[in-house]
Amino acid sequence: MRKSLLWGLLAVMTMLLAACGSASGQAESLKEQTSIGLVVTESGLGDDSFSDSAIRGLERARDELGILFDYREPEPEDLAASIDALVQNQHELIVGLGFNAQQPIEEMASKYPEQQFILVDGVSEKKNVTSITFKENEGSYLIGLIAGMRTKSNTVGFIGGQKVPLIENFEKGFTSGVKEVNPDAEVLVDYIDTFSDDKKGAATAQKQIKDGADFIFPTAGFAGVGALKKAQEKGIYAFGVDSDQFYIAEEAVVTSMLKRVDTALFDMAKQLDEEQPFTGEHIELGLQENGVGLAPIRVITLTAEQQDRLDQASGKGNNE
Incomplete structure (x- = not known):
């Protein structure tokens, strides 16, 4: 009986030592x-x-x-x-x-x-x-094309998190795309000096909507999330940025400018x-390197002519 107990204790100790050795080896492997x-x-x-x-x-x-x-x-x-x-x-x-x-x-x-x-x-x-x-200007240009082709009020909005060259690059591309297809459209521009205050993003979107914007493009980090939700609340369209932000406001986000x-x-x-x-x-x-691009277009449907215009600009069209 005692002999059996002794062997049992030895077996348990052996298992514990083996487990410790294994854990030590795993930790060492993890460290390396x-x-x-x-x-x-x-x-x-x-x-x-x-x-x-x-x-x-x-x-x-x-x-x-x-x-x-x-x-x-x-x-x-x-x-x-x-x-x-x-x-x-x-x-x-x-x-x-x-x-x-x-x-x-x-x-x-x-x-x-x-x-x-x-x-x-x-x-x-x-x-x-x-x-x-x-x-960023290349991807934002595509967003601008869509806004310029589809706006009914002839007024669209851009919201930047901070007025620095990087964000201005988004603005320039967006404005260029809008004006390319709709020279008479007005582009409202606001810089809100924050990438984290979603309430300020929402308030700025509210102001642009009041001024007639029916498409809004916020490039303002989490502050832009507030703008997207406000666009949905007010029944207008918007564009996401960096990631596919459709699921933030599924009734409003047409597409997103992907920054990969x-x-x-x-x-x-x-x-x-x-x-x-x-x-x-x-x-x-950029577009050629697949560094920027567009998420799937949802909520609205482009005409064949509009889709062709977008494809040509994004390099997907027939360039022969």
Whole structure:
């Protein structure tokens, strides 16, 4: 009886030691696994836009390539400290999203010259910072074509989160598309100095609707979500940005201008996985590179002529 009990105790101890050894091995393996650190925009996760698109790209890298990732949602004044913390966690790549990340990314790039960084929506001269920008004007031009062709009031609206060159690029493309097909249309433009205040986005949309806009294009992060919901409430049309935002306001969002941050970051993860060197280059992505484009058109139906005009502009038409 005692002998049987002794053997049982020995068996249990052996199993526990084996389990501990296995867990230790898994932890060691996890520590050695390739990983990427990400600092998102001030809108944070759940913006149904820029930050969420970046996370989708890294989730794809995790699922398809086995590359882990970690992220931070800092306040603007804490960006540098958050990036520094990610460096200390020994991620092979550190990604900063948005033009506001440029200064802290460059500060950390100087502090850690052996660390590789990715800057999205800015261009850095640092040799250990790879810059990724998008030709927002090309995608916004397509949005403008639709608004210009379909407006009944001959008034459409643009809402920008902040008056900086990046957002002005959206505005220029949108206005150019509207005027290309409808020179008499009026384009209302408002910059609201926030990417996070959805109430301010809604109030600005309300003002533009009162002034006659029947299509609104907000490029303002989470603040733009408020504008989309207001458009639906008031029975007019709107366009999403960065990600497919149809599900935010299914009765209003005609299409969204896709800024394929997810694809760009997955490509960077793939480059890391294949051990290709990072050279601090500037990568610019537009329609031709599939860096920008449109989500499916819903809510309205374009005529054959209007669809052909859109296809020609997006490079899908017959160019012969």
